[in-house]
Amino acid sequence: MLSSVIFYSLDKAIRQYRRMAQANIDRAGVTISIDQWLVLRVIQETDDLTQTDIAERVFKDQASVARxxxxxxxxxxLLAEPLPHDGRRTQLRVSAEGQRTLDAVEPVVLSNRAVALDGLSENDLNTLRYLLERIARNCGAPTPAT
Amino acid sequence: MLSSVIFYSLDKAIRQYRRMAQANIDRAGVTISIDQWLVLRVIQETDDLTQTDIAERVFKDQASVARxxxxxxxxxxLLAEPLPHDGRRTQLRVSAEGQRTLDAVEPVVLSNRAVALDGLSENDLNTLRYLLERIARNCGAPTPAT
DNA sequence: GGTGGTTGTATGATGTATCATATAGATGTA
DNA sequence: TACATCTATATGATACATCATACAACCACC
Known part of the structure; x- marks a missing residue:
């Protein structure tokens, strides 16, 4: 039955988390999706990434990141100004408004994580991370039949 | 940094799994998405469910299930015939073609799971399931501020 | 200084996620 | 029976996921 399959638990956990997280962001009066927030945050941290770089960091598709x-x-x-040395790219920067949004969302995200991980020890988290990374690695291998 | 946040590991694991799984289904020559497959399978198992029931079982939205x-x-x-005792619903049944599709996908799904879970013990899986269910439960509570 | 391959970005097509709403059938109750 | 309410389904709007492709800018090399 479904509940015995680990991937349904996985799917369910991430889905519930996202719903809860988005609901709390909405309730905080901020208008941004958690995916957009994530991209914005990556750009804030490092503002000389290509879209492909960003996509890799957030485990998304370049096409999704572009949109x-x-x-x-x-x-x-976000603000963009052309880069003199590369006509394909633009320099992306978080605007003042973007910064305000990041600041407003930050505490909500921290609280969301705390709620979601309530009752899990540091040890649990390490175990969980290890197992999840293992699964990701197992699935990451390209087609073996070449 | 991102990699230290458990939800990125979660997201990454499920995403990689889905990509791998879909690629293998495609390679097997079957034209169906894993989400559609899941719905089809639930209907095969129990064919007197409402869309809302199905949505609950697969942790999806009723609107998504409808589409x-x-x-x-x-x-x-899938085949649908009107239900005499309830004009809103239809009786859904897996067609012969649908059954062929399910049969064709089944071994691929089993193999996908085996690949994804390679190296994880029964014990690991139980731990993983337990932790994921805990997270889902933590996030599942409705708004506390009522 | 062309030319071919690579890289960065944009976009079309199709499917799913989510919320809100519409609509119609079903049901309970005054 | 009439009405309010609930239930099942459908759909609009917006956003993300994924693959494929287009296209322009870049770069290496002859």
Whole structure:
């Protein structure tokens, strides 16, 4: 039955977390999706990444990142200016408004994590991380039949 | 940094798994998404469920399930006939074609799971399941501020 | 200084996620 | 029976996921 399959538990956990997290962000009066927030945060930390770099960091597709960046630009949370030495790229920067959003979301995210991980010890988390990374690695191998 | 946050590991694991799983289904020559497959399988097991019931079982939204069922009907993998005692619902059944698809996908799914869980003991799986269910439960509580 | 391969970005197509809402059938109750 | 309410389904709107492709800028090399 479904509940015995680990991937349903996985799916369920991440889904419930995302719902809870988004609901709390909404309730805090901030208008941003957790995916956009994630991209914004990565750009804040390191602002000379290509879209492909960003996509790798957040485990998403370059196409998805491109569209999220477009939305963030349209919403004024991100600024872009052309890069002189590479006509394909633009220099992305978090705008003041974007910074305000990040600041507003930060405590909510921390609280979300605390709620989600309530009752789990440091040890549990390490175990969980280890097992999840193992699964990801197992699945990450390209097609063996070449 | 991102890698230290458990939810990125979670997200990464499930994403890698889904990519691998879908790629293997595609390679087997079957044209179905793993989400559609899941819905089809639930209907095969129990064919008198409402869309809301199905949605609950697969941890999805009723709206998503409605659209997946529409696609499955359009593709002829599912059959619907009106229910005499309830004009809102239809009786859903897996078609012969749908059954063939399920049969074709089954071994691929089993193999996918084996690949993904390679190196994890029964004990690891129980731990993992327990921790994931705990997280899901932690996140499942409705808004506390009422 | 062309030319071919690579890289960075954008976008089309299709499917799923989520919320909100619409609609119609079913049901309970005054 | 009439009405309010609930239930089952459908759908609009917006966003993300994924693959494929387009295209322009870059770069190496002859």
């Amino acid at each position: 999220m960046i477009r939305l963030l630009l349209e919403r004024g949370l | 997946m069922i529409r696609l499955l009907l359009e593709r002829g993998l």
